[in-house]
Amino acid sequence: MMRYFKGSAVFTFVCMAIGIWYGWESTGSVAGVAQILWIIAVLSVLEVSLSFDNAVVNATVLEDMDEIWQRRFLTWGMAIAVFGMRVAFPLAIVAIAAGLGPVDAIKLSLGQPAEYERIVSSAHVGIAGFGGAFLCLVGSKFFFDKDKDIHWIRQVEEWLSRFSHIPAVEIALLLLTMFGISLLLPDSDALTFLTAGIFGTIAFVVVEGISTWLEMREEAARLRGVTVASGLGGFLYLQVLDSSFSFDGVIGAFALSNNMVIIALGLSIGAMFVRSMTIMLVQKGTLAEYRYLEHGAFWAILALGVIMLASARFHIPEAVTGLIGAILIGLSLWWSIRFNRHSDHATGD
Secondary structure (H helix, E strand, O other): OHHHHHHHHHHHHHHHHHHHHHHHHHHOOHHHHHHHHHHHHHHHHHHHHHHHHHHHHHHHHHOOOOHHHHHHHHHHHHHHHHHHHHHHHHHHHHHHHHOOOHHHHHHHHHHOHHHHHHHHHHOHHHHHHHHHHHHHHHHHHHHOOOOOOOOOOHHHHHHHHHHHHOOOHHHHHHHHHHHHHHOOOOHHHHHHHHHHHHHHHHHHHHHHHHHHHHHHHHHHHHHOOOOOOOOHHHHHHHHHHHHHHHHHHHHHHOOOOOOHHHHHHHHHHHHHHHHHHHHHHHHOOHHHHOOOHHHHHHHHHHHHHHHHHHOOOOOOOHHHHHHHHHHHHHHHHHHHHHHHHHHHHHHOO
16 A cells, blocks of 8 residues: 555655755744644645545546556646645735735745735635535536436435436536525625636536547547547546645645745645545545445535535634545445445355
């Protein structure tokens, strides 16, 4: 098992070394360095706890990708996750909200971390709308599926699958939910929330459309006898999915630190471990072995999407978000183990 996490261990060592250097340069004391390393470690654990369900869903997509794209998910995808969502995304929010250039936004994050935190946090309503809408549709797509024949929470999942015959029913339910939440918000926040949610919905439709188009091209090429490296559509889908998951972690990280460097180091370590877990789940065939694990992950994603939408109006601690996901995945894992035991008894193994 450890072979899957060698790269993550090396990455962690490098990030911690950077943390030691940065801590000494900024504080000049051993106690200051120790405090920074502790925050980095806690942030990495926070990212893993919030994103384990992401790893399971990632694995369902990676199963259909060849090894080339799986490796690119760990290399190119990691670069996008670290520098794109953990560094560039918060800086872009500050630059847009404060009308600053990229260099000035970086100077603000390093020189005035409290103001940097305030500006990023002020964008929470829009982030909640976009990320919540996208994640709700990711989760809903799994359950509103007429071809789905394995059900974990049987009564609920069978009922949802019957409604899948209605085209775009999940989008209609999402829009109604967003409208209901917007009624609880001030007018200016309501407009921001609805606009961001609509763009989150569009992003999901666009990514799904691109993925389907690429899959059709790959299938047509195979029929012509051309060997193709399958995975570009899935890779794009995973990057948007990871971005939606990272919103919650980036905002939640400010509860521990408002320093951009510390947040980026901590969340990046967690993101790397999530990617290593994803590869392990794929190569060890864990999803096939545990029948309901995938179901638990998609329920966790749906719950996270709803929580993100609701967080536009209500404060919901990150600990609660992580706990709900962990409980759902833990229950689905236990249910899978119980199913396997019953199956073994039935066959006499």
